[in-house]
Amino acid sequence: MGSRHDKEKAVNVQVLLRCRPFNEDELRNNAPQVVTCNDYQREVSVTQTIAGKQFDRVFTFDKVFGPSAKQRDLYDQAVVPIVNEVLEGFNCTIFAYGQTGTGKTYTMEGECRKAKSGPKGQLPADAGVIPRAVKQIFDTLESQNAEYSVKVTFLELYNEEITDLLAPEELSKITLEDKQKKPLPLMEDGKGGVLVRGLEEEIVTSADEIFSLLERGSAKRRTAETLLNKQSSRSHSLFSITIHIKEATPEGEELIKCGKLNLVDLAGSENISRSGARDGRAREAGEINKSLLTLGRVITALVEHLGHVPYRDSKLTRLLRDSLGGRTKTCIIATVSPSVHCLEETLSTLDYAHRAKNIKNRPEVYAAREKVGVYIPKERYYQEESERKAMAEQIEQMSVVIETGQKRLDDLQGKYDAELEHSVESNQKLLATEKQLEHTSKLLASATEELKQTKYALTEKDYIILQQRKAENALAHQASVLRSDLEKSVQDNASLYSKIAREDKLNATNRSVVNNFQAELAGKIGVLCNTITLSTKQQNEYLQTVEKLCQSCLDFHDKAALELRKKVLASKSLFLSHIEAVQNVVRLHKAGSTAGLEEMSSMISANCCSFDQLLALGEGEADQIFCDLEKKLSEHRGEIAHFTHELRERFNTSLIRVKEFSQFIHELLEKFGEEKKKLHAHSSRVHEAHAKCIGEFQKAYEEQSKVEQDKLLSEITNLVSSHMRRQKELVDVRLATLEEAALENKETAEKLTSMLDVVNSDAKRKWEEFYKQAEHDFTDGSNFSAAKHCRMEFELQQCVSIVDVASQQWKKTHASVNELSSKHAVEMDVHIRTAIDVNEQHDVDVASARDAAADAAAKSSADIIQCCEVAMEHDRKCAQEVMAAVETHATAIRELQEEHAVQGAEINKQAENTFQHNFTDYEPTGETPVRSEPDVPSKGMIECLRAMPMETLLEDFRENHPYESSKESKPSLIPRSPLAQRN
Numbered sequence: 001m002g003s004r005h006d007k008e009k010a011v012n013v014q015v016l017l018r019c020r021p022f023n024e025d026e027l028r029n030n031a032p033q034v035v036t037c038n039d040y041q042r043e044v045s046v047t048q049t050i051a052g053k054q055f056d057r058v059f060t061f062d063k064v065f066g067p068s069a070k071q072r073d074l075y076d077q078a079v080v081p082i083v084n085e086v087l088e089g090f091n092c093t094i095f096a097y098g099q100t101g102t103g104k105t106y107t108m109e110g111e112c113r114k115a116k117s118g119p120k121g122q123l124p125a126d127a128g129v130i131p132r133a134v135k136q137i138f139d140t141l142e143s144q145n146a147e148y149s150v151k152v153t154f155l156e157l158y159n160e161e162i163t164d165l166l167a168p169e170e171l172s173k174i175t176l177e178d179k180q181k182k183p184l185p186l187m188e189d190g191k192g193g194v195l196v197r198g199l200e201e202e203i204v205t206s207a208d209e210i211f212s213l214l215e216r217g218s219a220k221r222r223t224a225e226t227l228l229n230k231q232s233s234r235s236h237s238l239f240s241i242t243i244h245i246k247e248a249t250p251e252g253e254e255l256i257k258c259g260k261l262n263l264v265d266l267a268g269s270e271n272i273s274r275s276g277a278r279d280g281r282a283r284e285a286g287e288i289n290k291s292l293l294t295l296g297r298v299i300t301a302l303v304e305h306l307g308h309v310p311y312r313d314s315k316l317t318r319l320l321r322d323s324l325g326g327r328t329k330t331c332i333i334a335t336v337s338p339s340v341h342c343l344e345e346t347l348s349t350l351d352y353a354h355r356a357k358n359i360k361n362r363p364e365v366y367a368a369r370e371k372v373g374v375y376i377p378k379e380r381y382y383q384e385e386s387e388r389k390a391m392a393e394q395i396e397q398m399s400v401v402i403e404t405g406q407k408r409l410d411d412l413q414g415k416y417d418a419e420l421e422h423s424v425e426s427n428q429k430l431l432a433t434e435k436q437l438e439h440t441s442k443l444l445a446s447a448t449e450e451l452k453q454t455k456y457a458l459t460e461k462d463y464i465i466l467q468q469r470k471a472e473n474a475l476a477h478q479a480s481v482l483r484s485d486l487e488k489s490v491q492d493n494a495s496l497y498s499k500i501a502r503e504d505k506l507n508a509t510n511r512s513v514v515n516n517f518q519a520e521l522a523g524k525i526g527v528l529c530n531t532i533t534l535s536t537k538q539q540n541e542y543l544q545t546v547e548k549l550c551q552s553c554l555d556f557h558d559k560a561a562l563e564l565r566k567k568v569l570a571s572k573s574l575f576l577s578h579i580e581a582v583q584n585v586v587r588l589h590k591a592g593s594t595a596g597l598e599e600m601s602s603m604i605s606a607n608c609c610s611f612d613q614l615l616a617l618g619e620g621e622a623d624q625i626f627c628d629l630e631k632k633l634s635e636h637r638g639e640i641a642h643f644t645h646e647l648r649e650r651f652n653t654s655l656i657r658v659k660e661f662s663q664f665i666h667e668l669l670e671k672f673g674e675e676k677k678k679l680h681a682h683s684s685r686v687h688e689a690h691a692k693c694i695g696e697f698q699k700a701y702e703e704q705s706k707v708e709q710d711k712l713l714s715e716i717t718n719l720v721s722s723h724m725r726r727q728k729e730l731v732d733v734r735l736a737t738l739e740e741a742a743l744e745n746k747e748t749a750e751k752l753t754s755m756l757d758v759v760n761s762d763a764k765r766k767w768e769e770f771y772k773q774a775e776h777d778f779t780d781g782s783n784f785s786a787a788k789h790c791r792m793e794f795e796l797q798q799c800v801s802i803v804d805v806a807s808q809q810w811k812k813t814h815a816s817v818n819e820l821s822s823k824h825a826v827e828m829d830v831h832i833r834t835a836i837d838v839n840e841q842h843d844v845d846v847a848s849a850r851d852a853a854a855d856a857a858a859k860s861s862a863d864i865i866q867c868c869e870v871a872m873e874h875d876r877k878c879a880q881e882v883m884a885a886v887e888t889h890a891t892a893i894r895e896l897q898e899e900h901a902v903q904g905a906e907i908n909k910q911a912e913n914t915f916q917h918n919f920t921d922y923e924p925t926g927e928t929p930v931r932s933e934p935d936v937p938s939k940g941m942i943e944c945l946r947a948m949p950m951e952t953l954l955e956d957f958r959e960n961h962p963y964e965s966s967k968e969s970k971p972s973l974i975p976r977s978p979l980a981q982r983n
């Protein structure tokens with residue numbers, strides 16, 4: 001627990017830097033390298049050229065992986081310890097952060113997304129962190145023999161919307177697009193963390209299950225990408241593995257350790273302008289950047305120990321809150337490109353990652369926090385899990401219902417708002433319309449007033465005209481009465497010349513009146529004449545126009561008819577030429593098809609022949625092959641028999657050899673025994689010789705000593721005695737050593753001999769065992785080979801019989817093919833003949849149809865021409881009639897004019913005559929009649945007959961028909977009847 005306690009102290013976020021190798025494009029373009037990695041010193045240096053000078057910026061990280069680092073290197077050095085900590089009960093998070101295309105997905109997932117374990121459970125070399133971590137977790141859990149459970153979740157965060165990449169397809173019965181889009185809401189879990197509501201948690205029992213889930217999720221992500229036309233570079237993905245391990249404590253307690261590993265593949269870190277987001281995608285880029293920017297702000301706040309950390313500003317930071325300054329161990333893998341083209345982004349990534357190094361987390365072991373937890377049996381745990389899942393599903397369904405309700409409410413609110421706006425607009429429109437209506441009503445009232453005034457004026461004028469007409473009529477009547485009276489009085493009083501004197505003045509006045517009247521009448525007649533002349537002239541002009549029109553129409557008709565005739569003739573000739581061409585084509589077709597059919601027929605017969613030949617050849621070849629096969633089979637049979645024989649012989653030989661060898665071993669063993677005995681004898685001899693030698697040496701020594709003693713006794717008694725003592729001691733020591741050695745040698749030799757005996761007996765036993773085994777094996781082998789031989793012979797016989805059957809089958813097939821081909825050829829021939837007949841019949845039909853068509857065309861063109869001629873004749877007649885009518889009309893008008901002129905002159909003359917006759921001076925006759933008072937109307941009376949002056953008439957009219965202003969009365973909406981009616 002001590003180490004755990006240490007681990008639970010604040011630790012910095014671990015930041016690794018990985019620089020990918022140059023990609024193909026960069027290599028092709030010879031892009032200069034600006035990033036250099038020193039993996040050992042954990043340094044990355046970036047070379048910048050500013051104003052022609054080179055600057056190097058060096059960054060140090062917890063670990064640095066250069067372009068040559070493999071997936072395995074990164075995993076072993078950086079991730080293995082993290083996964084071990086997860087297995088100890090820590091929560092750990094690994095982020096991949098960097099510009100698009102720098103290898104985030106490669107690092108996290110690897111090239112082989114479906115990183116199913118290869119042979120012997122090995123992962124492919126390109127497998128990334130996720131598959132390797134999964135494998136490590138399961139390998140460890142399985143080796144620990146502990147009870148555990150593993151759950152995974154896989155989600156995508158795109159545009160601030162969370163999608164569950166593991167959601168089963170069949171659950172959501174909505175359209176594919178909706179399914180892809182279905183966002184999941186985030187909820188507070190009440191413990192300071194967040195939950196993704198409705199996120200599928202899959203319980204898995206093996207690494208392979210996780211791999212298939214991962215594959216499913218990745219596939220879903222890819223499908224969504226295609227549907228939404230987005231790229232992985234714009235979405236974040238979060239793959240989480242939660243592990244529960246049951247562990248027994250030394251105190252006998254059972255606690256469940258709970259570790260969680262979050263693996264986050266962040267979106268590309270480039271900015272909006274570089275991500276290519278425009279218009280509609282600006283929001284998308286904004287939201288992605290919102291997450292990444294918030295992540296940056298969160299890092300800044302944590303590094304600079306600001307009071308407020310803006311976790312809540314984006315879903316990404318809410319989700320990863322615990323991994324940033326929380327209770328989770330965090331590792332950031334920053335990825336960069338070595339190329340100069342990405343320099344700006346590389347520097348930004350390095351700065352970002354470098355700053356993140358200073359974030360401190362306080363990781364906790366989750367088992368420690370949940371020590372109060374109890375062990376639950378596996379079944380109950382799974383049951384509770386499934387219940388929890390069902391409840392979560394229910395909650396999800398309810399939340400969906402709530403969401404739907406909320407959406408509906410929002411929709412309704414939207415509709416209500418729209419309606420409200422609409423009604424405000426309508427009100428405004430209504431007000432405007434009302435104003436317009438008022439204005440229009442005013443206009444209408446004034447127009448009605450004007451109309452009424454006009455009507456009144458018209459009625460006034462009508463009235464005046466009527467009155468004037470009445471006056472005129474009365475005047476005319478009075479004039480005629482006057483004239484007749486005058487005539488009568490002139491006749492009656494012709495003789496009363498004397499009395500006429502006073503009448504002269506009156507007569508002169510009368511004459512002047514009549515003259516005036518006559519002049520007036522003549523003027524009027526003249527006007528009438530002029531009008532008639534004018535109208536006659538106009539009529540003439542009109543008639544001339546009509547004539548011209550008729551003439552031009554006629555001309556046009558003539559021209560059109562001629563053109564029509566020409567066209568009909570041309571079409572006839574064209575039709576004929578077409579028919580000729582069709583005939584030619586038919587002839588050609590006929591010739592071609594006949595030739596083709598004949599060729600086909602000859603080809604078929606040739607084919608039949610060649611087919612026959614081929615079949616015969618094939619048959620010959622097949623026969624040959626069969627013969628060869630049979631020969632080969634019999635050869636094989638012989639060879640196999642020979643081989644078996646040889647095998648048997650070899651076995652026998654090897655058996656003999658084995659026996660010889662065993663004999664040899666026996667001999668060897670015997671020899672060995674003899675040698676051993678010899679060795680024994682030798683050793684005892686050596687021992688004896690040794691003892692003898694020692695005795696002799698002792699004796700010789702003693703003798704020599706004695707001589708020397710005698711010799712030097714007197715001189716060097718002390719020296720010699722000491723020397724002798726020393727010599728004796730040495731010799732004794734030496735002798736003792738020699739004896740010991742001899743004894744040791746003897747012991748060793750005996751030991752060796754006994755060991756050799758053991759070895760020998762072992763070897764003998766083993767050899768006997770081996771010999772027995774070999775003998776047994778040999779018998780087995782020979783039995784087996786005999787059985788095999790029998791089996792092979794049986795199979796060969798079967799093979800031969802099959803080959804015979806096949807040969808017969810082949811012959812049968814050949815015969816049937818022959819039969820079929822000849823039948824086919826006959827049928828083809830029949831078909832071809834039928835086709836030729838049909839073609840000929842078709843030709844005849846075409847010819848008859850052509851003749852009929854030509855006849856019909858000729859007939860129809862003749863008909864058309866006749867029709868045209870008739871029509872032309874009719875037109876001409878019509879025109880002539882029109883001309884005659886016009887002439888008649890003109891003559892009639894002319895006559896009318898002349899007659900009118902004559903009549904006018906006559907009237908004038910007559911009137912003059914009348915006046916001259918009637919107004920001759922009075923000649924006395926003497927027959928003065930009795931004076932009588934003529935009934936001549938007085939001037940006053942005549943004056944009375946005059947129409948009243950205009951003003952009087954108007955006054956009179958206005959008195960009798962007072963004008964009512966319509967301003968008081970409502971204007972009538974019924975349209976007034978036409979004026980003509982009133983007039």
Ligand SMILES: Nc1ncnc2c1ncn2[C@@H]1O[C@H](COP(=O)(O)OP(=O)(O)OP(=O)(O)O)[C@@H](O)[C@H]1O
Binds near residue numbers: 020232
């Ligand atoms: N260390 C590496 N070794 C070999 N190839 C690599 C390495 N890193 C990346 N690549 C290659 O570079 C290409 C881009 O990598 P990847 O798709 O992982 O980038 P990314 O950062 O995830 O991009 P995005 O943000 O668009 O998802 C891939 O073809 C990958 O195989």
